[in-house]
Amino acid sequence: xxxxxxxxxxxxxxxxxxxxxxxxxxxxxxxxxxxxxxxxxxxxxxxxxxxxxxxxxxxxxxxxxxxxxxxxxxxxxxxxxxxxxxxxxxxxxxxxxxxxxxxxxxxxxxxxxxxxxxxxxxxxxxxxxx
Numbered sequence: 001x002x003x004x005x006x007x008x009x010x011x012x013x014x015x016x017x018x019x020x021x022x023x024x025x026x027x028x029x030x031x032x033x034x035x036x037x038x039x040x041x042x043x044x045x046x047x048x049x050x051x052x053x054x055x056x057x058x059x060x061x062x063x064x065x066x067x068x069x070x071x072x073x074x075x076x077x078x079x080x081x082x083x084x085x086x087x088x089x090x091x092x093x094x095x096x097x098x099x100x101x102x103x104x105x106x107x108x109x110x111x112x113x114x115x116x117x118x119x120x121x122x123x124x125x126x127x128x129x130x
Contacts, residue, residue: 002082004080006053006079007075008053008076008126009074010064010073011054013056014032014043027046029043030044031108035106051108077123077124077125079112079127080125085111086103089102092115097115098116099115100114100115102114113126
């Protein structure tokens, strides 16, 4: 893994969260994108070499809406950049980590996969290629 690609933050109101992070980071989001397969609208901010990804559910029963109803708004996942997604998954699975989703297309032109949070200290870990 090369670096942290982004931190994913679950939000109930994307516009309100964009204002907060515009104020905090000092720059506006560079991209807003709907990822229909994940049931979210995302908004990306650049900060140094990494990004902040705000995630708002597009439905009341989507994964982000369920996350917010159980845990509230806040950190949803940490994403690491990888060069070869399938190789990274295979290496991690060979030492006992479980891939729960992916490889598949994700936001920001990336191919992604998620590791089971029970295997990663209760943190949802995303692997990003691209």
